[in-house]
């Protein structure tokens with residue numbers, strides 16, 4: 001190759017290399033400046049929370065119907081998070097607490113017969129002694145109805161994923177009291193998993209001072225998260241006031257008085273199983289939205305910023321409850337009416 005051509009070629013290659021380098025640098029910088037495309041938190045790994053919620057509510061899990069392959073797969077993903085948080089199995093050697101159901105006489109033929117809770121223990125400062133807290137969230141949903149998948153992103157992939165974030169945070173900031181984290185099955189069929197958990201004897205109910213339940217915690221257009229349970233146990237008000245003042249979303253009390261009719265949420269999720277057993281509860285959840293119990297309750301409808309701040313609030317609630325548990329008056333002044341339970 002003539003010398004002149006070699007020089008020109010070398011120059012062209014150098015310019016090309018420089019240009020390529022500049023482009024790569026620019027792309028790299030743009031990536032750095034943009035940061036992750038989701039909200040972050042100082043309290044927990046928001047990428048993990050969002051990824052888990054998206055996985056649980058993906059079409060592949062087919063609506064997580066109790067006992068279905070999708071429900072079992074969901075449990076597998078959640079099981080890994082319990083392991084990562086270092087929770088101890090409760091009672092037996094595994095987190096899994098399988099149970100069978102007796103379908104009611106009027107049940108359809110595909111009423112689920114087998115389910116399983118995931119139950120893990122985070123020991124406090126005096127393991128096996130003193131008061132304890134049980135934190136619950138159901139991971140099942142409605143499955144496939146008339147060929148449509150009910151993904152249940154808000155109900156209750158959000159609460160199940162939130163529970164794993166709370167468990168990880170509390171494991172990293174060890175609590176005073178023993179805390180049981182329970183992801184329960186069969187809520188949609190009438191609290192099957194939580195009622196089994198309460199009745200199974202795997203938890204010493206005489207030590208359970210409080211149930212904190214998460215069900216639908218990711219969606220609000222008005223930045224509001226409700227906490228129910230102070231109507232039944234007024235002594236929880238000082239705890240709730242503290243949570244309200246430090247929360248990163250608006251926390252409203254309500255939805256827990258019998259004169260509200262359908263808007264009384266006292267017996268509308270798993271905390272009802274604890275309330276029936278005479279245990280005070282705090283239930284966290286959002287107002288019903290147009291996608292509630294519809295096939296459109298999808299991950300892409302979740303406002304991620306609200307969801308992250310909601311989970312931060314749930315972490316504060318569990319942390320505060322643990323700190324204040326021994327000083328609270330936990331008398332239930334409005335006991336559950338077993339006849340009215342359904």
Ligand SMILES: [Zn+2]
Pocket residue numbers: 138155156187215216269
């Ligand atoms: Zn639910």
